[in-house]
Structure formats: C-alpha cells, structure tokens
Amino acid sequence: MSEQLEQVYREFLAMKPELVNDFEAALAPGAPKTPAPAPEEVRRRYDIEERQVAGFGVQILHPRQGGSGIQAVYFHGGAYTLPFLELHWPIVVGLADRTGADLWIPHYTPSPDATVDDALPFIDALALTVPEAAGDHRYIVSGESAGGNMALVQTLRARDNGTRLPDHLVIHAPWVDLRTCDPKSLEMEDIDALMIVDQLHRAARNWSGAREITDPMVSPLFADLSGLPPITVLQGTNDLLLPDVLTFVDRAREQGAEVELELVEGAFHVYIGVDTPESQRSLDLAAERFRGSA
Structure with a gap:
C-alpha cells in the first residue's frame, strides 16, 4: 500500500461514523437524492449531453478532442440507495480521459423509492441504445459496487434477449450477492472504510422489492454466468465485499467466463475515486480493457 493510499484510507476510516449516518438518512423514503453536478473543469473539456432513455435521465460525456468512438456505460454505485456522488466524477472522467470514449452515466432512481423492477426497463433500453450509438466501434459496460x-x-439480460453484448465488462468491487452473508464480510467490517453489513442488508431488501434476494436480477452471483464477454474485476483487499467477489470470480471461471482479477492490497471500497498510485494504475488497466488492449 502506498503512503498516499494509506493516508486516504485512514481519513475515510475517521469519517466512517459520519458516512454511516449519511447513509442511514438515505435509507428513508423520500430522502432528497440529487446527483452531484459536473465540476466546472469537466464542463470545460467535455460536452455533456442530457438525454432521456426509457423515461430516465442519462448524461453523456462527449470528448471535445481525441474522441475514439468507443461507447461506454458507467453505472454508479451507492448500495442502490445513493445517487451519483462527487466521488464518481474522477472515475468517469479518468476513464474518458484515457480512452476518448463517450461515457454514458445512467441516473436510475435509488431505493427505497424504487426497486430493481423499476430499473429493468431502463437497463434493457440502454442495452439497445448504446450499442446502436457504437456502431462498428467498441461498446463497454462498467460500474462499481451496486x-x-x-x-x-x-x-x-442482453445475452438472454439476444441483443449485442459489450466487448468487455469492467467492474470494480461489484455487489454480486445482496445477502452479504459470508462470515468473513462481517469480520472485515472494522477495516472497511465505508460500509456496515446491517445497512447493506436493509438496502438489499429495499432494492429487491418483490423478488428474492437470490434472484439473479438482484444478485448476479446466482445467475448462469456462461456466455459472457471478457470481464475485468478491480477489487481492494480492505473491502467487506471481497469474500463475495472472490466467490463470484471462481464461479464465473468454473462456468467458462474469462475473468481477470486485479486485487489491490490495502485498497478500500471505491478506492478508484481518489487520487493515489493504486487508483491510477487501476484506471490505466480499465482503460486498456476499454480500448481492447491485451
């Protein structure tokens, strides 16, 4: 772990009680959840298109110079409870800067004011709209946590519906099993800089709605994972989602998926949103996969 990452990690640990309180407020129905606006520096370098897809808002970052034609979706995390946060801007801009991609940022409605069934038509519409925009260029789907x-x-769903699959999946610390029931996750709660298991359990119940937590549309760990495109997983070791992510990687490989795991020692949940040597290396790797570099 670099000195920079260790320092940021300690700062987040110190802020954890405040972050937990903020998340608790977000678990309440009707809590205000406005996406973080684009920083002025981003607006200077990118044209930001505001679009509606299936009734939901989408922002698309279009590079003003050096566009590659790559079309990439970036689904933000937040345990399906938080909106797009200030922490997410360095991630999407870091990917766009490195690849020249048009970055699509979907703004789905968080729980408890919506469930997975509210989001699925939006997801399906994106799976048609973004590849159409890509044409002969690469099409990428990515995201972190939720x-x-x-x-x-x-x-x-694209695989099952017979629509175009992304050329690569790039996912960071994916929340693949909303049960979050591996005993090791609870043991890691004290070293996790952002999350506690009890809140994740309540967020999971909110998002699943009428579905079982083990429904593959809620917890992809329980899906048939065959026939997927190559997957790159970025994961820190100081993240209580680690045990489930490792289980997912093993299970996907057993079912024939091509999965690359970048395990970052000492990194915390969503470390790629802060400026450290580790985050820059992970964003470099993600960008290589966006571009199709081996």
Whole structure:
C-alpha cells in the first residue's frame, strides 16, 4: 500500500461514523437524492449531453478532442440507495480521459423509492441504445459496487434477449450477492472504510422489492454466468465485499467466463475515486480493457 493510499484510507476510516449516518438518512423514503453536478473543469473539456432513455435521465460525456468512438456505460454505485456522488466524477472522467470514449452515466432512481423492477426497463433500453450509438466501434459496460451489479445484470439480460453484448465488462468491487452473508464480510467490517453489513442488508431488501434476494436480477452471483464477454474485476483487499467477489470470480471461471482479477492490497471500497498510485494504475488497466488492449 502506498503512503498516499494509506493516508486516504485512514481519513475515510475517521469519517466512517459520519458516512454511516449519511447513509442511514438515505435509507428513508423520500430522502432528497440529487446527483452531484459536473465540476466546472469537466464542463470545460467535455460536452455533456442530457438525454432521456426509457423515461430516465442519462448524461453523456462527449470528448471535445481525441474522441475514439468507443461507447461506454458507467453505472454508479451507492448500495442502490445513493445517487451519483462527487466521488464518481474522477472515475468517469479518468476513464474518458484515457480512452476518448463517450461515457454514458445512467441516473436510475435509488431505493427505497424504487426497486430493481423499476430499473429493468431502463437497463434493457440502454442495452439497445448504446450499442446502436457504437456502431462498428467498441461498446463497454462498467460500474462499481451496486453499479457493478447493474453492469452484470444488463449484460446477462442482453445475452438472454439476444441483443449485442459489450466487448468487455469492467467492474470494480461489484455487489454480486445482496445477502452479504459470508462470515468473513462481517469480520472485515472494522477495516472497511465505508460500509456496515446491517445497512447493506436493509438496502438489499429495499432494492429487491418483490423478488428474492437470490434472484439473479438482484444478485448476479446466482445467475448462469456462461456466455459472457471478457470481464475485468478491480477489487481492494480492505473491502467487506471481497469474500463475495472472490466467490463470484471462481464461479464465473468454473462456468467458462474469462475473468481477470486485479486485487489491490490495502485498497478500500471505491478506492478508484481518489487520487493515489493504486487508483491510477487501476484506471490505466480499465482503460486498456476499454480500448481492447491485451
């Protein structure tokens, strides 16, 4: 672990009680959840298109220079409870800067004011709209945490619906099993800088709605994982989702999926949103996969 990552990790650990309180407020029905606006520096370098897809808002970052034609979806995380946060902007801009991709940012309605069944028509519409925009260029689906879950769900549904699959899936710390019931996850709660298991359990019940938690559209760990495109998983070791992510990687490989795991020692949940050597290396790797580099 670099000195920079260790320092940021300690800062987040110190803020954890405040972050837990903020998340508790977000679990209440009707809590205000406005997506973080684009920083001025981003607006100077990108044209930001505001679009509606299946009745939901989507922002698309279009590079003003050096566009590659790659079309990439980035589903944000937040345990299906938080909106797009300020922490997410460095991730999407870091990917766009490195690849010249048009970055699609879907703004789905968080729980408890919506469930997975409210989001599925939006997911299916994106699975048609973004590949159409890509044409002969590469098409990527990505996301972190709950967004990594949503990236998997979109790809699974595209496979089953016979629509174009992404050329690559790039997911960071995906929340693949909303039960979050591996005993090791609870043991890791004290070293996790952002999350506690009890809140994840309540967020999971909210998002699943009428479905079982083990429904593959809720927890992709229980899906048929065959026939998927190559997957790159970025994962820190100080993240209580680690045990379930490792189980997912093993299970996907057993079912024939091509899965690359980038395990980052000492990194916490969503470390790629802060400026450290580890986050920059992970974003470099993700960008290589966006571009199709081996």
